[in-house]
Amino acid sequence: MSLSAALFLFICFVGRRHMHELPIEVIEQHVVKQSGGAYRIPKGALPSVNLVVAATSNEDYSWAKKDLKVPGMVVIPYIADNTSAPYHPQMNKGHEAMMYHQYFYDFYDKLPDISILVHSQSHSWHVDQLLDQSMIFSLNHLDLREVQQRQFLNLRVTWGFGCMAGAINTTRANEESGVLPEQKEMQEAFRANFNLYDIPEILATPCCSQIAVTKERILSVPKEQYKHHIDWLLHTPLEDSISGRTWEHMWQYLFLQKAIDCPLEHKAYCRLYHICFGGREQYDEYIELQQGAQKLDQELLRIKQLEGNWEAHRKEKEEAAKKNGEKDDEIKGTIEVEQKANNKMKLRLQEELDSIREAIRVRKEIAVVRGAVEVNRIAEGEDLYGDDWEPSADKAFLKEEDKTKVVTSTSTVR
Numbered sequence: 129m130s131l132s133a134a135l136f137l138f139i140c141f142v143g144r145r146h147m148h149e150l151p152i153e154v155i156e157q158h159v160v161k162q163s164g165g166a167y168r169i170p171k172g173a174l175p176s177v178n179l180v181v182a183a184t185s186n187e188d189y190s191w192a193k194k195d196l197k198v199p200g201m202v203v204i205p206y207i208a209d210n211t212s213a214p215y216h217p218q219m220n221k222g223h224e225a226m227m228y229h230q231y232f233y234d235f236y237d238k239l240p241d242i243s244i245l246v247h248s249q250s251h252s253w254h255v256d257q258l259l260d261q262s263m264i265f266s267l268n269h270l271d272l273r274e275v276q277q278r279q280f281l282n283l284r285v286t287w288g289f290g291c292m293a294g295a296i297n298t299t300r301a302n303e304e305s306g307v308l309p310e311q312k313e314m315q316e317a318f319r320a321n322f323n324l325y326d327i328p329e330i331l332a333t334p335c336c337s338q339i340a341v342t343k344e345r346i347l348s349v350p351k352e353q354y355k356h357h358i359d360w361l362l363h364t365p366l367e368d369s370i371s372g373r374t375w376e377h378m379w380q381y382l383f384l385q386k387a388i389d390c391p392l393e394h395k396a397y398c399r400l401y402h403i404c405f406g407g408r409e410q411y412d413e414y415i416e417l418q419q420g421a422q423k424l425d426q427e428l429l430r431i432k433q434l435e436g437n438w439e440a441h442r443k444e445k446e447e448a449a450k451k452n453g454e455k456d457d458e459i460k461g462t463i464e465v466e467q468k469a470n471n472k473m474k475l476r477l478q479e480e481l482d483s484i485r486e487a488i489r490v491r492k493e494i495a496v497v498r499g500a501v502e503v504n505r506i507a508e509g510e511d512l513y514g515d516d517w518e519p520s521a522d523k524a525f526l527k528e529e530d531k532t533k534v535v536t537s538t539s540t541v542r
């Protein structure tokens with residue numbers, strides 16, 4: 129405890145010292161503070177923001193109006209299955225992709241500076257664990273200036289679905305692919321949507337289609353093209369869930385013309401949500417702690433389940449022992465010993481889990497304090513897509529032969 133308190137003070141002190149060395153306009157960029165999050169605004173006028181919520185009529189999105197602290201944010205609900213709703217797609221088809229395209233089309237001539245497009249759930253696994261799987265936490269901590277800088281970004285940061293595992297290989301068009309049912313359809317979907325024959329081999333971006341994009345980027349695509357995407361979703365013979373999912377892998381291409389868009393996780397957390405662990409190593413340590421906690425949790429659950437079924441377990445043991453000809457009090461003795469050992473194990477695991485959870489909590493708190501200081505964010509967030517020390521996702525996907533090609537071609541130039 130005292131160690132973390134000391135660290136906290138150290139960071140505040142170092143942070144403050146650096147703050148004074150920063151030009152005043154940089155400090156002034158970050159004046160708005162609210163209880164629900166450390167909300168930051170760029171210098172100058174507030175960017176106008178639309179929050180587009182893709183919902184069905186029975187989904188509750190009232191959190192978007194109640195719990196968000198982003199000043200001036202306007203909520204635009206698109207209702208999939210109600211053509212009397214003020215905003216709705218032509219048809220309930222293609223999931224959120226249809227509604228996002230309909231929004232780009234409908235609002236093309238009256239866009240705000242930033243449009244954020246999300247699902248109707250306030251909490252879901254679609255949002256990263258570090259962000260409490262909460263869209264409310266995410267948006268209340270979102271740095272709009274970062275959105276303005278990057279122009280388009282995925283609100284999800286981790287690579288687990290969509291960037292490494294779950295990236296699409298478009299050449300696998302004839303293979304069954306249970307985990308990624310949309311993979312074998314991607315080649316056709318990409319061709320049909322972008323009228324391209326030569327399509328990228330790998331499409332990679334964090335999963336789940338919750339994105340933020342600037343007015344400039346939306347306008348960089350002709351209005352008629354959104355209509356084209358809507359028509360594709362309307363007429364494709366693909367199942368609804370599949371056609372919607374193909375778009376998870378295409379937004380980065382639509383807005384950035386990039387097939388692979390996977391910023392490094394710790395840098396992205398730091399720049400976008402102001403949660404800064406201090407570097408790759410510290411971030412990896414945090415992830416390891418989290419994985420450790422998950423393992424302990426499972427182990428503990430197993431023991432608790434055994435405890436819940438103890439009577440049945442005891443009877444089973446007794447009968448087996450009797451068959452082996454053991455004496456009654458001997459049997460009782462062994463079972464008692466087992467129960468005691470289990471109990472001890474449970475207490476030990478619980479203690480260990482509590483202390484890991486505390487370590488996780490403290491580390492995250494310190495990361496939030498570190499992230500509140502601009503210089504810390506600048507230091508950690510530089511080279512968002514990687515450098516010599518931390519390779520980018522693009523490099524990871526380059527095949528051996530391509531790497532040699534790259535080397536050869538640069539050496540020829542020299």
Ligand SMILES: *[C@@H]1O[C@H](CO)[C@@H](O)[C@H](O)[C@H]1NC(C)=O
Nearest residue numbers: 185186207210211212213214
């Ligand atoms: C459809 O939208 C209209 C207009 O907002 C509303 O009055 C109506 O109750 C909605 N219908 C359903 C089934 O939610």
Ligand SMILES: *[C@@H]1O[C@H](CO)[C@@H](O)[C@H](O)[C@H]1NC(C)=O
Nearest residue numbers: 297299300329330525526527
């Ligand atoms: C994509 O899939 C093809 C066919 O399975 C394979 O040969 C190729 O190496 C894959 N590409 C990458 C970059 O993994």
